[in-house]
Amino acid sequence: MKRILLGVVLVLCVGWGIFVGRRDRLFPPIAASSISRIMVPSATPALPSYSPSSPLSPSALTSSQRWKKFLKEYGAELKPEFSRFGQLLSIRGEMGIGKPGAPDFRPEESQKVIARAEEVLLSARSLLGIQSELPLKNVAVKGSPFAAQVFFSESYQGLPIRPGGNIKVDLGTQGEVLGVDSDYVSKVILVNRILLSSEDALLRVQSIFKNDSASLLRPSAAEQIIWVKGLEGRYAYSFLAKGYQVIMDAETGKVLSSWDRKQY
Amino acid sequence: MNFFNRYFHFVLWISFIGGVSCGRTDPPLSVAPQNSSCAPKYFLSQAPTQGNAWAFMPDPLVSSGDSHLSPLSTQLDSYRSSVRLAHLDGSGILKGSYVQVVNGLNCDWGFGAFSPTGQFTYSQKDFRFQEAMAYYFGDIYRSQLDQVGYLQSRGSVFLVAHCEKNDNAYFARGIDSLGRWIEMVCLGDSVSSPGAYYGDDGIVTIHELQHATTGGNYSFSEDLNQLFYDEAGALNEAVSDYMGLSFLDAFINPSSSWDPRIFSRWALGTFDPAGSHARGAHLCPTYDSHYPNCDRFPAFEVPSATNGYSSTMSYVYPDGLGWPFEDSRHSRDLSEIYKNTTYQEEIHNAGIILLGTLWDLYSAIKKNHSGQGEFAYKAVAQLILESIRHLPQPNLVTQHSPVHFIGLASQMVTFAGLMTGFTSADQASIQQVLVARGLYQFPTIQSSAWADVGAGTNMDIQESSTLGIYVADNPQLLKKWLLNLKKDPSILSQNQETGFNHLLDPGELVAVWFDIRNTSSLTAGGVMLTIASPDPDLEIFDDSLNRGYLSQSGWNETQIMYQKINGSAITSLLNSSGSSSSLPIGNTYFQTNPRFNASYRTAVWMKVSPTAQHGKVVHLSVEATPSNGVASSLIIPVTIH
Numbered sequence: 001m002k003r004i005l006l007g008v009v010l011v012l013c014v015g016w017g018i019f020v021g022r023r024d025r026l027f028p029p030i031a032a033s034s035i036s037r038i039m040v041p042s043a044t045p046a047l048p049s050y051s052p053s054s055p056l057s058p059s060a061l062t063s064s065q066r067w068k069k070f071l072k073e074y075g076a077e078l079k080p081e082f083s084r085f086g087q088l089l090s091i092r093g094e095m096g097i098g099k100p101g102a103p104d105f106r107p108e109e110s111q112k113v114i115a116r117a118e119e120v121l122l123s124a125r126s127l128l129g130i131q132s133e134l135p136l137k138n139v140a141v142k143g144s145p146f147a148a149q150v151f152f153s154e155s156y157q158g159l160p161i162r163p164g165g166n167i168k169v170d171l172g173t174q175g176e177v178l179g180v181d182s183d184y185v186s187k188v189i190l191v192n193r194i195l196l197s198s199e200d201a202l203l204r205v206q207s208i209f210k211n212d213s214a215s216l217l218r219p220s221a222a223e224q225i226i227w228v229k230g231l232e233g234r235y236a237y238s239f240l241a242k243g244y245q246v247i248m249d250a251e252t253g254k255v256l257s258s259w260d261r262k263q264y
Numbered sequence: 265m266n267f268f269n270r271y272f273h274f275v276l277w278i279s280f281i282g283g284v285s286c287g288r289t290d291p292p293l294s295v296a297p298q299n300s301s302c303a304p305k306y307f308l309s310q311a312p313t314q315g316n317a318w319a320f321m322p323d324p325l326v327s328s329g330d331s332h333l334s335p336l337s338t339q340l341d342s343y344r345s346s347v348r349l350a351h352l353d354g355s356g357i358l359k360g361s362y363v364q365v366v367n368g369l370n371c372d373w374g375f376g377a378f379s380p381t382g383q384f385t386y387s388q389k390d391f392r393f394q395e396a397m398a399y400y401f402g403d404i405y406r407s408q409l410d411q412v413g414y415l416q417s418r419g420s421v422f423l424v425a426h427c428e429k430n431d432n433a434y435f436a437r438g439i440d441s442l443g444r445w446i447e448m449v450c451l452g453d454s455v456s457s458p459g460a461y462y463g464d465d466g467i468v469t470i471h472e473l474q475h476a477t478t479g480g481n482y483s484f485s486e487d488l489n490q491l492f493y494d495e496a497g498a499l500n501e502a503v504s505d506y507m508g509l510s511f512l513d514a515f516i517n518p519s520s521s522w523d524p525r526i527f528s529r530w531a532l533g534t535f536d537p538a539g540s541h542a543r544g545a546h547l548c549p550t551y552d553s554h555y556p557n558c559d560r561f562p563a564f565e566v567p568s569a570t571n572g573y574s575s576t577m578s579y580v581y582p583d584g585l586g587w588p589f590e591d592s593r594h595s596r597d598l599s600e601i602y603k604n605t606t607y608q609e610e611i612h613n614a615g616i617i618l619l620g621t622l623w624d625l626y627s628a629i630k631k632n633h634s635g636q637g638e639f640a641y642k643a644v645a646q647l648i649l650e651s652i653r654h655l656p657q658p659n660l661v662t663q664h665s666p667v668h669f670i671g672l673a674s675q676m677v678t679f680a681g682l683m684t685g686f687t688s689a690d691q692a693s694i695q696q697v698l699v700a701r702g703l704y705q706f707p708t709i710q711s712s713a714w715a716d717v718g719a720g721t722n723m724d725i726q727e728s729s730t731l732g733i734y735v736a737d738n739p740q741l742l743k744k745w746l747l748n749l750k751k752d753p754s755i756l757s758q759n760q761e762t763g764f765n766h767l768l769d770p771g772e773l774v775a776v777w778f779d780i781r782n783t784s785s786l787t788a789g790g791v792m793l794t795i796a797s798p799d800p801d802l803e804i805f806d807d808s809l810n811r812g813y814l815s816q817s818g819w820n821e822t823q824i825m826y827q828k829i830n831g832s833a834i835t836s837l838l839n840s841s842g843s844s845s846s847l848p849i850g851n852t853y854f855q856t857n858p859r860f861n862a863s864y865r866t867a868v869w870m871k872v873s874p875t876a877q878h879g880k881v882v883h884l885s886v887e888a889t890p891s892n893g894v895a896s897s898l899i900i901p902v903t904i905h
Contacts, residue, residue, distance in 0.1 A: 095678055144413070243434070
């Protein structure tokens with residue numbers, strides 16, 4: 001019995017030793033090439049998300065009156081463009097001409113820049129058609145000694161609105177308004193449901209590009225979005241695959257849009 | 265512990281160790297994943313952060329001094345220069361804070377070159393040479409741009425040497441499986457000259473890397489290029505070309521015997537046996553009789569007895585748009601070049617005027633500052649990138665592609681007045697250059713009636729079935745285009761009976777162009793057409809086919825940009841009756857670009873309802889807005905066959 005027991009123990013020890021020696025092959029570590037592909041994300045400042053401080057309520061002011069009020073605050077020389085529905089699409093100003101911001105405004109100081117941009121948006125929220133259920137989030141900012149730009153991105157039910165859904169505020173050296181560009185969507189009516197999982201959607205995208213040459217830009221993980229066309233919004237998945245932007249309906253799996261974003 | 269127990273434990277340990285020895289693999293440091301020249305799986309942590317490499321400065325042609333050097337020469341190693349690599353992360357691979365270089369074809373998108381001692385010195389025939397050269401140019405370029413203060417980096421950009429078999433290189437953004445941004449440059453291996461590599465041309469690496477910075481300065485979410493062909497895309501390409509040329513001139517200082525204004529004389533100039541596709545920052549193209557001095561700028565002339573049979577073509581906006589820099593057929597015949605150029609509106613070609621403008625700015629600033637190339641490079645780079653930040657953003661209601669050359673020019677004048685590096689002499693020089701190139705203080709088209717409906721004909725289209733438009737309905741052609749666009753060709757329903765008559769038949773999917781006639785003497789540049797159909801029997805396809813579709817306008821409406829439509833002034837200069845050298849140009853879009861229908865890139869895709877009545881007339885609304893003038897509206901009636 002002791003010999004049998006010793007034999008079993010010896011076999012187990014040898015086997016354990018073999019396992020230890022070969023575990024790299026049985027459970028390979030993450031390949032160096034894969035490690036090398038993992039990007040260290042660049043540091044971006046954590047910026048507060050913007051939303052209107054008060055829900056939009058019906059205003060007695062007409063669009064024209066609102067625009068005049070805006071001009072009084074920010075400078076009479078500002079030139080607007082409105083859509084045929086009266087929604088503000090853009091404002092153009094000039095360096096050094098419009099009304100400045102606070103005396104301590106500095107275009108290189110991101111917090112001051114964001115605060116000024118949010119002031120502008122608040123003043124123009126009715127003109128831009130900003131709604132509380134379609135808040136502006138994902139604020140990003142660029143600044144230089146001369147000017148600053150703040151980018152806002154719209155969302156619905158926590159999902160980014162695409163295409164469009166962006167507002168950019170361009171501020172001069174003293175915080176004067178140089179420009180506002182908006183393709184804000186004021187109303188969305190959802191017309192589909194999410195029936196396709198993001199994994200299934202990814203498999204479908206991979207099959208579209210299966211014949212393309214191997215690329216570092218393998219189909220990315222799905223970004224869930226609301227894809228809008230007119231008033232209709234669709235739950236959708238957005239992928240970047242082999243340099244193509246692909247938008248897939250999250251209910252039917254139909255490709256709603258795809259285009260080549262490579263720059264040669 | 266008694267003897268037996270000690271013996272027992274001894275045996276156990278020996279058995280264990282013996283088992284481990286049997287199972288253990290060889291140390292992996294010398295084993296590569298696919299190719300023995302690829303980097304090993306395990307990287308180091310204390311390799312040098314600087315290294316040595318070989319590179320062409322910036323390409324074999326310039327390095328050798330031999331203008332006839334073949335890309336397949338066996339002597340290329342003779343023309344390498346020793347360079348220092350910086351900002352390496354110490355892992356022994358070509359990975360640094362600004363760029364990291366992987367190998368697509370040879371190492372399955374992993375790292376190729378590896379050296380524990382920082383020696384990345386390879387023969388040009390070794391695939392790791394192109395990796396090391398890409399690292400050198402990528403690192404030195406981005407680090408200098410970082411000093412300018414406008415790098416707009418999302419981190420280290422991936423440079424993929426030997427990316428794919430393709431006569432091209434490109435920049436792209438992506439998201440990895442962990443949801444993080446990747447920015448990537450793909451450097452191809454030539455198919456037309458097998459054994460030639462885009463990684464051997466330093467200026468190509470710089471051009472592609474610049475796309476990352478240009479895009480990053482414009483927007484975090486929108487691309488500059490909104491349509492297949494638009495001035496925004498041409499601007500993007502011109503900035504990349506310019507930044508490459510000026511960087512090389514300021515920091516690499518190739519031999520002064522080479523014209524510093526030629527872009528990619530190696531890859532674009534020699535890889536295609538059919539001819540050179542190099543671009544230049546000159547005032548005129550190579551087939552101008554006065555090239556390279558271009559001392560007849562800004563004139564336009566066809567050969568005649570009165571001018572000694574010389575050709576003059578000037579890169580001034582907008583008349584000079586679309587003329588290629590090199591005539592790949594070497595005919596030097598303006599008429600042949602005009603007839604055979606199928607890529608007039610292609611954005612690299614369309615960017616040549618702006619490339620030359622930016623180079624002229626650089627040259628002027630450099631001259632004003634005692635020839636200091638580095639100062640001029642940094643000052644102009646800062647000016648361009650700050651100006652790009654203020655360009656308008658697109659929207660899906662009225663302005664799908666709002667960026668024009670003249671918008672950039674206007675911003676540059678504004679910011680040149682604010683940047684302390686520019687003296688009053690510099691500001692004056694900047695304005696002079698922009699005015700000379702037609703981009704500032706230019707004459708404008710003031711009449712809102714400048715646009716009319718053209719005949720729909722040109723030297724190739726003898727008659728038009730539908731006045732003012734050209735319909736492509738050939739199912740084989742459209743299928744080819746749809747597949748090229750990665751679209752499902754089953755949306756085509758026309759057959760042999762109706763698919764070749766250039767008419768709008770019920771049920772057809774068609775690609776349409778509009779022959780806008782310019783009644784002004786001035787050429788209309790960067791003409792944005794906004795086309796709306798009020799009738800569901802003729803539907804404009806949405807953004808699944810039409811890049812410029814205005815999905816938030818509330819109408820069935822799309823936009824497309826035509827590079828230019830000749831005015832009567834340039835037409836009479838180049839098409840004077842009685843001259844045998846006259847060009848068959850005219851003042852309509854079809855007679856400005858006779859090869860407009862060579863690709864789908866300026867087409868509007870439409871669908872005719874299968875139940876549409878034969879003979880029904882649909883009135884399309886077309887608004888034409890040039891960059892240098894006011895909008896002009898037309899109603900174009902089209903008949904359903």
